[in-house]
Amino acid sequence: MMFCQECQKRPATVHVTRIVNNVKTELHLCQECAKHHEGLAFSFNFEPNFSIHKFLAGLLGGSPLEMAPLQSPGCPNCGLSLARFGEIGRFGCSRCYQAFGDGLEPLLRRLQGASRHAGKVPRRVGGKLGVRREIEKLREELQQAIRQEAYERAAELRDRIRSLEQGLE
């Protein structure tokens, strides 16, 4: 017989298995503890609260190697430090993403399997994003024009880039 991993007193009769990215976590509880376990009794349709942050904190803070690419004094907006992020596995505000720098990218890739958003873009951002992508494209054309010594075309491109950039500000 298996005992409840929370109270260690009663037999474990509720067994929860969670599989995330092929890592299996198991929870064995008695009826009593399961009742008090956050989110378990009513868990349909909602993510369980019980382990995801601890699990994540383990992933982030568990090995110094994982944290190594992250070099940041912390977030200037909310004050969250890198060490604290490793402990709680949650950001303090949306600025944290920028504050933690490029080291965040491999971490997200590890967690999500990718690090680049390919979905919906808010309309408000959508316009600007489109312009920025246009500018990137024109810059490439400009480089090509210069390489081909097509200076008239290059000047044209440079002016268009400038006016687009002014529009962004």
Add this chain to the structure above:
Amino acid sequence: MSIENALKNPYTKWMEGKGPYASIVISSRVRLARNLVDYPFPHVQNRDAGKKVAFLVRDAVLDPRFRQQVGGVDFVFLNELSPLDRMVLVEKHLISPQHAAEEGPERGLALSDDEAVSIMVNEEDHLRIQVLFPALQLEEAWELASGVDDALESRLEYAFDERYGYLTCCPTNVGTGLRASVMVHLPAVAMTNQANRLFTALSKLGFVVRGLYGEGTEARGNLFQVSNQITLGPSEEEIIGNLASVCRQIIEQEEMAREKLRKDALTQLEDMVFRSYGILSNAYIISSEEAMVHLSNVRLGLDMGLLRNVNIRKLNELLVEIRPAFLQKLAGEEIDAFKRDFKRAEIIRSALA
């Protein structure tokens, strides 16, 4: 208005019992996590910042133009509701247990008149837009959620990054912020011991399956929730499409297992279904666990045509009606476990009569 109704009436949109594969898929849910730029996330926010966020959202959803775009919406601060009322909303799946547990004037809920759309304010993220539809209707749910998202976005400034998408409190939600899930009833898969194999396969495909297991007994009501794990990388349409196609595979497995049961063990199956029906229509005291087991059997009997005079919508309503908070709401007072078991049996008997 709508929130008052939601608290009185067990019925909510997802219980309709109609729609594609309604006999196996109980509900489809789409949830979008969104945050306002620069405000600290709820777990570190102070009360004033939290209230500011809540007021911004409230003004946005009560804006007459928002009503035009999305339909009637009601807004309430959770501290205006009793703990019991908040639990009722949890039992109806309109808010999360975490949201219900937190006190304070900064937690809010916006609910559409038909209860299909609920927007949690200051849960883990500033906004959790949720759409719950009956049966397998993931695409429809996504379209509605995305429309609500657009209507909110035209009034609120979201935290968004070109590279990482919608910025969320937890890195497991970043990107699309989209969690799509289906609640499925898989008694035959569970009975034929295929559940573990199926769930392992699903996890390899990037889906999470959750269910509650009682050792020696069947899973609690044989109800499982399947949802996407990855939120960054694939587009919303890909996530929804993948889950829908995986869901169709699960349905096929369950249908095959049901046919196998019909072929190999019809008598035992009938015995099980009618015993459960007998217990539910005659018991005077019944625990939630026992009720869930028998309700699952009756549902299976109904789906397989063994039982006829039971209404699927009524069965869905019972999933909520027999829960502790709702029972107490019906009783009009706090009642102990024994009285709940008595009341539960009474409600089930009259539902099946």
